Amino acid sequence: MSEYILETRNLSYKYQDGTKALNNINVKIEKGKKVSFVGVNGSGKSTVFLNFNGILKPTKGSVIYKGNEVKYNQKSLLELRKNIGIVFQDPENQLFSASVYQEVSFGAMNLKLSETEVRRRVDAALMDVGMYEYKDKAVHFLSYGQKKRVAIADILVMNPEIIVFDEPTSSLDPKHSKQIVKIFDDLNQKGITVILSTHDVELAYAWSDYIIVLKDGEIAREGTPQEIFSDDKLIHECYLEKPFILEVFEKLRSSGKIDSSSAVPRNKQELFEIINSKGEINNC
Template sequence: MSEYILETRNLSFQYPDGTKALRNINLKIEKGKKISVVGVNGSGKSTLFLNFNGVLKPTEGILLYKGKEVKHNHRSLLELRKNIGIVFQDPENQLFSASVFQEVSFGAMNLRIAEDEVRNRVNEALRNVGMYEYKDKAVHFLSYGQKKRVSIADILVMKPEIIVFDEPTSSLDPKHSKQMVKIFDELNDNGMTVILSTHDVELAYSYSDYIIVMKDGEIVKQGTPVEIFSDDNLIRDCYLEKPMVLEIFQQLCKNNKFISEKDIPRNKEELFHVLKVLG
């Protein structure tokens, strides 16, 4: 039986200027899954994430964490933010301390835990993102990709159960994007629920267990990567693109009766295997 770690029920959000950013959002996020949220700019992805950890309070509807409704009081929000961490798109908006160690230790220090435990957590978090050897370096000397990894360590030090990434591979070159995805996989392998928003349909298709498509503050469709990206009407209406791997496979299916739909590839390696079988 599925265990839902995060749910929204009829959740809506309106900004003070009257902008209706979210409309009647109903979601159930399974524990330990890899979730991608896709949609054009302005579709409501970032606003949804800020509702997830209580930075924003729903105008209507409710948020549930582990089956319990989130109350927007100090104690409830503190507990929520320990367990649901957000890594923002631009690390410059998240980093503010002088050195890498000071930066990553800040959240753990606020938990009022022992100094030795803080040090252990910081070292572990920095190792997890490949930044341990930079722990004494000044933050402003880091590259953009390194700052991204430190911003992840900022969250990992809190030992959350859910980590949320807002456009995590934007502005990264292919090498550093792959490093970032490797970090996601390692976190998920250790039991963490990973949620990310992305414009990269190739990443969403190859990486995700489940995809949520948003448009104009609403959820248009939810499903597996194959279900989502096989829906040509959805792709057109939500201004998405079909992942290249899936598009090539579908063309092969049209021209070869020996290819079965059950062999749908999710990445280049799986597509190459299909091509190899075809000879």
């Protein structure tokens, strides 16, 4: 039986200017999964995330964490945000201390931990994101990609059960995007539930266990990467693109150049293995 660590029930949210951002969102996030939210700008992804950890309070409906409805008093919200951390799209909006060590230690110090435990957590968080050697460096001297990793360490130091990333690879080159994705995988292997929003359909397809598609503040569809990106009607209506790997595979299969029983590839390596597999190619 699946264990849902985070849920929303009939979640709706309207901003003060009257903008209806979310309408009856019902999602169930399984513990330990890698989940992507996809959709165009304005579809509601960031608003959902801000409701996840209580930064925003639903206009209607509720957020459920580990089976309990989120309460909006100070004590409950502090506990919630310790367990559900958000890494924002722009690290400049999250970082405010002079040095890397000061920045990452801030959250742990607010937990009233001993100095020894604070140091242990900060060192561990910085090592997890590959920034330990920069711990004494001034934050404003870091590159954009390094600031992204420090922002992740900010959250890791709290020992969260869920980390939510809003457009984590935006403005990053391919090298630094791969580094960030590896951090996601390492965190997930430690049992942390990783949730992200992304416009990168290649990332969502190759990386995710489960995908939720938002359109105009509502859930258009949810399912496995294959289910989502094999749905041509959904892709058209939600202004998405089919991942290149899947598109190539479907073209080869429809033309009879690979066996129709071949497993659908999720990444380049799997696609190459299908193409190079003895007996799979028919006059390719």
